[in-house]
Amino acid sequence: MQTPFMNMTFCVRTFGCQMNKHDSERISGMLEGLGGLMVETVEEADILVYMTCCVREAADTRLYGQVASLKNVPLRDDSPLKKRIIAVGGCIGQRDGEELTKKLPHLDVVFGTHNLASLPRLLQGVIEEGGHQVEVLDASTSFPTELPTAREHSWAAWLPITIGCNNFCTYCIVPYVRGREKSRPIEDIVAEAERYVAAGVKEITLLGQNVNSYGRDLYGSPRFAQILDALDQTGIERLRFATSHPKDLSDEVIAKFGKLRSLMPALHLPAQSGSDAVLKAMNRRYTSAHYLQLIDKLRDACPDIALSTDIIVGFPGETEQDFEDTARLVDTVGYHQVFTFIYSKREGTPAAKMVDNTPHEVIQQRFDRLVDIVQKHAYEKNQLDLGRTVPVLVEGTSKRDNLLIAGKSPKNQTVHAPLPEGVSADALEGSIVNVKVDEAKTWYLSGTIVDNG
Structure with missing residues (x-):
């Protein structure tokens, strides 16, 4: 099917939390599904989408600086467009709406946290009509998980179980830009996890502004422990979650860390x-x-x-x-x-x-x-892990040395190890290998890959 985006290049830049990263994967999935070609650099992109965060002032400054700098970045020579289309979504888009186009006149599209699915239509409006296309809704009518996705890694997946937040911490803008908390039905979450496992995903991270209160709006009381039990039964190798609010962390959920095979021994508790x-x-x-x-x-x-x-x-x-x-x-x-x-x-x-x-x-x-x-x-x-052998999910190579693999331990520590002779990084990426730790630094462990047997 011919679409306005056929063979058009796009690039998505993401600021902020894991939920924003998941939303970016949905944006990429939509545009790829319409014939777009994902590229890595701004210079290659006909369409540039910023998925933004407004939790801290630095994020605003960063966005304004990057968008302003695009005035001097030329389009690729064979681009079908006369000018690069720039879109801003996420939390800054939700918060500022049309005001963004006044501050950044060369911005083309603004959309919010509740209407990811509107982006192709808004982009098409710019292509066909020109001008600014702005649409920001007050609430979601569906979960973004209903949209196609282009995951960053084939072996890892984000899985939102709630969107929005009811906590209203006095310093936090999230409830105002993400809306009130809304939970997905348990059966939908389990079905999505089962699809990921069947596709070879090794690690699932459950997402929500407060995963511990999952289900209160649907079932009258939180059922997050039930979600952990159900996903452990899918066969997933590694299960993590973020973020966990202390006021709602129950004894039932705490007990799962000592009982569930797949639940990794790591917790982020702000x-x-x-x-x-x-x-x-x-x-x-x-x-x-x-x-x-x-x-x-x-x-x-x-x-x-x-x-x-x-x-x-x-x-x-x-x-x-x-x-x-x-x-x-x-x-x-x-x-x-x-x-x-x-x-x-x-x-x-x-x-x-x-x-x-x-x-x-x-x-x-x-x-x-x-x-x-x-x-x-x-x-x-x-x-404490010096001398231990830890299973490491290989994510790729070290940013500093492409002869070292880099991955995560069950405790979410970064682990480095030399590539075995004759083995490529691509061959190991997404696999779990055992690493004997012989050096422990402040922010990483390093060692040697040992026989998995």
Whole structure:
């Protein structure tokens, strides 16, 4: 079937969370299904799509800078278009809508988080009519999983189980741009997972802004533990999930880490702060004591579990004592990995109205002190795997050395190992190999591939 996109090249650039990455795969799947050809670089692309994030100010700056710079990037010589079509979707598209075209006049298409399926029609409108095409809906009428997908890797898949968020943390813009929480029926999730397993997928990552509350809107109470049980039965080799809100992490879900064959011993559990006063101001609805109780339960269920978290430094009103409480929590837990952020004001959130007179240099000093604690524990945790043999899902080669494979351990650690003689990286990509760890650094392990038998 002839379409306006036949043999037209496109490139998708993605900022932000795993949900955005999944949405980008859906965009690629739609355009490929209509005859488009996916390319890697801006210079090759007739159509450039930005899937954006607006959680932090840096994402806005990055988008505006990249779109502005495209004025000087010429189209490929054999392009069927007179000018490159630039589209912006995701959270910034949802938040700003038509305002984007006023700030970036050479932007052609704006769409939101609720209408991915509209993109081909909007692009076609630009091709046939010119001008700006803007469509931003207030709510989703369907899940993006109903759209075709072009996965980045054949051996891994994102699987959304919910969209939207009901938590309204005071610093977070997500509920305003992703909408209220909406769960998929269990049978739809299991059917999609079974299709992935049949296609050779080794690892599935379940997605949701708060996977722990999955099913509350459909069934009256959360059923996330039931989802984990059902997917374990599909035969998937590795199962992960993100993101997990502490206030909804149940004992039933925690117990699965010690029971389910496929559930990997790794959990990202965002704390955001160790200060009860700050947690209350953030509307997180748990205390540091409750959070630490969850950590104890997780380690009772799975002693070798690798824990990671998010921490915000410099939330409005954070005192030195508040920061010390946070540093103490991070030191007490001893995470494998911590994603640390300096608070970024987001207009439209309650926290944006909070007054804070803490000098930036004080916040930066706190941030640097926290990073030192994080690195200390990350190094110590990786030392525990020194001398062990760990199964590694090979993702490709190291960015620094194409003679080294790079992959992930069950605990989500990056692992490097030399390619065996006579074996190509392509032959190993997507397979699980055993690596004997002989070096453990702060952010990665390295070793030697050993006989899988």
